Amino acid sequence: MTRPWRATALVLLVALVGIAAAWYLISQSSPSTAEGGDPPPPSVAQAQSTPTPDPGSEAASTPDPAPADLTQGPDPDVTNAEQAQRRQQEDAEVTEPEPLDIDAPDRGQLGDEPESVEDVSEVVTVLVDAQNEILQRADGGVEGLELIADGWVRGELEAMALERSHDGMTQVGEAHVVSVEATEVDLEADPPRLVLNVCLDTSDIDVLDASGQSMGDLMYQPDHPVLHVYGAEFEDGRWRVTTHDIPASSTCSDP
Numbered sequence: 001m002t003r004p005w006r007a008t009a010l011v012l013l014v015a016l017v018g019i020a021a022a023w024y025l026i027s028q029s030s031p032s033t034a035e036g037g038d039p040p041p042p043s044v045a046q047a048q049s050t051p052t053p054d055p056g057s058e059a060a061s062t063p064d065p066a067p068a069d070l071t072q073g074p075d076p077d078v079t080n081a082e083q084a085q086r087r088q089q090e091d092a093e094v095t096e097p098e099p100l101d102i103d104a105p106d107r108g109q110l111g112d113e114p115e116s117v118e119d120v121s122e123v124v125t126v127l128v129d130a131q132n133e134i135l136q137r138a139d140g141g142v143e144g145l146e147l148i149a150d151g152w153v154r155g156e157l158e159a160m161a162l163e164r165s166h167d168g169m170t171q172v173g174e175a176h177v178v179s180v181e182a183t184e185v186d187l188e189a190d191p192p193r194l195v196l197n198v199c200l201d202t203s204d205i206d207v208l209d210a211s212g213q214s215m216g217d218l219m220y221q222p223d224h225p226v227l228h229v230y231g232a233e234f235e236d237g238r239w240r241v242t243t244h245d246i247p248a249s250s251t252c253s254d255p
Helices: 002-029 044-049 080-092 113-137 151-167
Strands: 170-172 176-186 193-201 206-208 226-235 238-245
Touching: 113 151, 113 170, 113 176, 113 193, 113 226, 113 238, 151 238
Parallel strands: none
Antiparallel strands: 170 206, 176 193, 193 226, 226 238
């Protein structure tokens, strides 16, 4: 029994020596960071996620610009006077409509009834001409209207001028005064007042839309003069037309 045990022990010893020699050879052939060897190269994912700029490139030498300061106020070097002057220049660049071509009667003293009727008839004729111009130009201009109109009539024509300037519709042709008749005269009132029945012929009028197309088929175009009732008041040496109405029975007979 002694020889087999010794043989077995010898085989085990040889096996242990072989294993130890193999382990020693493997450890000598592998790099070790613990013994000062070079570390393994970085993975591809690490290289892509952490790029390193070239020290000589513009990206490496130029810092990122600072964000804009959105809280900064007006230029402190521009004074209030300069800012006001700039605003005035900008406003002046906006084209203002030309004044209306109004031949208003001069200021004067209140006359008697026949004179007053004649004066108001003249003012109404000038007013109709001014309305023609407002609708033909369609630029919103009403300067000068204050010389012959006030109150309701002035507001009516100013609104008409503004509306036409916005929608681009223009009038072709003119309305004409056919006849004038005084129906009320009160020169003792404060202010003195006079009412006229005025027949207007509008048969020569057409209206064009913004593209220049006629809108005559959509308009009321009577084949006879139409009655308009105008009221005027005398203030500050002038007769001004202040009221306007078209009665239900608006037919006028030819003169």
